[in-house]
Amino acid sequence: MDSSAGSPGCVGQCTGFLRSHKGTVLALEIGLCIVILICYGASRTPGYTGVAIFEMVFSIIFFVIYTLGLNKQLAVVHWGWSDFIRALIGALLFLITSLIVVIGHRDGAGIAAGVFGLLAGILFAYDAYITFPSLRKSHTAAPTESPEGV
Numbered sequence: 001m002d003s004s005a006g007s008p009g010c011v012g013q014c015t016g017f018l019r020s021h022k023g024t025v026l027a028l029e030i031g032l033c034i035v036i037l038i039c040y041g042a043s044r045t046p047g048y049t050g051v052a053i054f055e056m057v058f059s060i061i062f063f064v065i066y067t068l069g070l071n072k073q074l075a076v077v078h079w080g081w082s083d084f085i086r087a088l089i090g091a092l093l094f095l096i097t098s099l100i101v102v103i104g105h106r107d108g109a110g111i112a113a114g115v116f117g118l119l120a121g122i123l124f125a126y127d128a129y130i131t132f133p134s135l136r137k138s139h140t141a142a143p144t145e146s147p148e149g150v
Contacts (some may be wrong), residue, residue, distance in 0.1 A: 007016060013067055013068065013100075014067050017063075017066060017067040021130070022066065022130070022131075023063070023066070023067070025123070025127050025130070026059055026062060026063045026066070026127075027063070028123060029055070029056075029062055029090075029098050029120070029123055029124065029127065030059045030063065032116060032119060032120045032123060033052045033053075033055055033056035033059065033120065034040070034056065035116050036049075036052040036113050036116045036117055037049055037052045037053065037056070039065045039109050039110075039112045039113035039116060040052065040109070040110070040113045041112055042109035043105070043107055043108075043109040043110035044106075044107050044110065045105065045110060048057070048100075048113070048117075049103055051090075051093045051094060051097050051117075052120075054093075054116075055086075055090040055094070055120070055124070058086050058090075059086075059090075062079075062082075062086065063082055065079065080131065080134055080135045081135060083127075083131050084128055084131045084132060084135060087124045087125070087127040087128035087131060088124075088125075088128045090120075090121075090124035090127075091121050091122075091124035091125035091127075091128060092121075093121075094117045094118070094120045094121035094124060095117075095118065095121035095125075096116030097117060098113075098114045098115070098116075098118045098120075098121060099114075099118070099148065100114075101113060101114035102114035102115065102118070102123055107131075
């Protein structure tokens with residue numbers, strides 16, 4: 001008897017999450033960070049790889065958490081705010097470091113990494129933008145009549 005016939009496997013969960021809007025954005029963030037790492041590796045000054053490594057690792061962590069549904073099981077951490085802060089910090093760091101690289105570097109790989117970093121900054125800002133509305137909870141109005149019904 002196969003007990004896993006009704007539940008999707010790991011690959012099914014991964015492809016199901018990849019088809020969602022949040023899954024696509026996280027996958028694009030991971031891919032863009034890999035491209036930025038390759039460009040910085042080919043550059044003469046690979047000193048700015050830290051932001052790309054940091055954001056790629058945290059994007060992978062959040063991708064795994066959302067894919068496996070751990071955000072619903074581990075209620076100790078508010079995953080919405082954590083994801084929002086991760087995306088906001090990533091956007092700011094990518095935009096700042098990429099502007100420094102584009103203005104200061106003269107080699108082609110460094111400028112390409114800076115341009116991809118600007119695109120990553122925009123993508124992380126978009127991720128923060130789409131995450132923020134889910135953080136706002138709708139408040140229900142308090143009853144205005146007295147509990148005695150008078």
